[in-house]
Amino acid sequence: MKEQAPTYTLEQIDEENFALNLGPQHPGTHGVLRVILHMDGEYILYADPILGYGHRMQEKVAENMTYLQVLPYVCRMDYLGALSYNLAWVCAVEKLCEFEVPDRASVVRVIATELNRISSHLLWWGAYLLDLGAFTPFLQAFTDRELILDLLEYITGSRLTYCYFRFGGLPSDVDDVFLTGVRDFIEGFRGRLKNYHDLVTGNVIFYHRSADVGVILPFDAAGYGLSGPVLRGSGFAYDVRRHEPYSGYDRFDFEIPVEETGDCMARYNVRMAEIEQSMNIIEQALNTIPDGPIRSKVPKIIKPPEGEVTMAVETPRGELVIYIVSDGTKKPYRVKYRVPSFSNLSIFAKLARGQLLADALAVLGSFDLVIPEVDR
Amino acid sequence: MNVSFVAIICYLLGISAVVGLNAVILVWLERKVAGHMQFRYGPMEVGPHGLLQTLADGIKLVSKQLVIPDKADKPLFLLAPVVSLVPIFAAMMPLPLSESVQAWELNIGLLFIIALGLLNTLGILLAGWGSNNKYALLGGSRAVAQILAYKIPLLISVMTIIMMSGSYSLRDIVLAQNHGWYVLYQPLLFIVYITAITLETNRSPFDFSEAESELVAGFHTEYSGMGFSLFFLAEYSYMFIAAALASILFLGGWQGPWLPGPVWSLIKIYGIIFLLMWFRWTFPRLRIDQMLSLGWKILLPITLVNFLVTAGVLAL
DSSP states (O other): OOOOOOOOOSSOOOTTOEEEEEOSSOTTSSSSOEEEEEEETTEEEEEEEEOOTTOOOHHHHHHTSOHHHHHHHHTTTSTTSHHHHHHHHHHHHHHHHTOOOOHHHHHHHHHHHHHHHHHHHHHHHHHHHHHTTOOHHHHHHHHHHHHHHHHHHHHHSOSSSOOOOBTTBOSSOOOHHHHHHHHHHHHHHHHHHHHHIIIIITOHHHHHHHTTSSOOOHHHHHHTTOOTHHHHTTTOOOOHHHHSOOTTGGGSOOOOOOOSSOSHHHHHHHHHHHHHHHHHHHHHHHHHOOOSOSBOOOOSSOOOOSEEEEEEEEETTEEEEEEEEEOSSSSOSEEEEEOHHHHHHTTHHHHHTTOBHHHHHHHHHHTTOOHHHHHO | OOOOHHHHHHHHHHHHHHHHHHHHHHHHHHHHHHHHHTTSOOOOSSSGGGTTHHHHHHHHHHTSOOOOOTTSOHHHHHHHHHHHHHHHHHHTTTOOSSSSOOSOOOTTHHHHHHHHHTHHHHHHHHHHHHTTOHHHHHHHHHHHHHHHHHHHHHHHHHHHHHHHHTOSOHHHHHHTTTTSOHHHHOHHHHHHHHHHHHHHTTOTTSOTTTOHHHHTTGGGTTOOHHHHHHHHHHHHHHHHHHHHHHHHHHSOTTOOSSSOHHHHHHHHHHHHHHHHHHHHTTOOOOOHHHHHHIIIIIIHHHHHHHHHHHHHHHHO
């Protein structure tokens, strides 16, 4: 049965109200998200997000591909945190087949993924400020993001939708050029991060646009299944890297930034602190990177045993869960992705009610949504 | 007043040249300022350091097709950019660049310019209403909502200056600052005034009526080609007029050592315009209700108290 399209009876449209079609092409929605807003002047009475403009049947397509063929395709979901998806798929299949991963490969995976997380948070930083009407931070963030892209391009060969990890390890080893490059970047970026705070964090306009805007109560945060920085902004210190460690994250010493207020400012502070924590992790990884092989012996054709596996990974946007059912053939029987952006978006309609249009867009920006990930 | 037909033609040509040249320079300057604030160069290709880029863009805009939305209110839609631009030609008349360089010495020049400046909002409202577009309508209504919030503090701060100088004539106001610029006596008022003209010229952090991340392009969402460029021309000309007023009211107009008067005037005007650009490329945008409370709850009381204190001091 097809679900009936929602009817707009919550607030009747009369002469005073109007429906505003926000998107799918709108500078404030960062992609093909469409939100129908019922407005009373500048105030939103009712928001109705409409998804699916970027639907590519990721899960169904995965059923018709071998495990290796799916690998580059998952990275197209979250194009800003592609390596996290890469890692999630690789770890899920490794867990299913019980492949060993050499230590060096695990550490390099962590370095690359955390670099990717920093670049994703940097882009969010710029885009969020763009939503608030400031243009300069966007280009400042891009200047530093460019350095990360160069580093990742050097090892992966691509600049956005990376596909670097392989089952059982890595396709190629990293060399000293990359490692010293990362070290230099971290060193320089620690200094430049102060400029970010000088330009934005202490700004009075920014404070008033972010504080007490889009407050998510802990009860709602848990009830809507939010994850990632949005959840941690509401007072939950939940991070998959800490609670269900994968790829050797338990070896590293890092904090989970938490804020109690649950507003846009809290989410901002959490992400900014996460950038610093990611740098800490990378530094520890650089100092402890072991020598040794980068690949373990895995069969040419992956044929996992019958069974199912669930793998959770902390992407820059939150908790990604990959669920695979295998029937013992070369192709997965069923794949299910639980993506963070989708569940984070689910609370938007509730938050937008009664807000000003400008605030609703600030809230949307503070979620750090990647729409292809929502639509899959 | 005896003004010959030839004089009017000469005046219009002169003002057109000033408006056009000012817009060309300001658009170039804006892109350069933005570029250098964002670790890049801005336009570099057309002409030396991209000086002719604006000209090239202007030619492109003018040669574009005039697109009128199907259900737009056609007369209003076409009238709006004109309503926005035309008052500028009149408002530039009483502006003195030096004691002798002035098109028309008007004894109520200050009021004349401020009254004509109000018509810009009418142009924005017409554009918002005539476009038959909800984003444009929101932009237009925002422009109307903000007009009182900044115009009243602006007028009271202007009244304070009039009270100090004893004249509505811009030339007399500058001459009254022979012994010290008013910014030295009224630094707080100068800040209020700069805030108010940032609001008046619709510049970030107060660019509510075109807020691109909220309203796509606000009141000029449906405009392209010539209509868009007229709005652009109007915006930069209003910036020029507002900055010129600020330099006349607070910074002693053409007064300054060594250099001739018009040069000093232009230095001060473009200095203030640079300040406005600096704001735009540094600050996030306020929310519309925050702007209203800024206008009514902060700027208005400051100017009112300042007005009364100034009146008291002058009476003593």
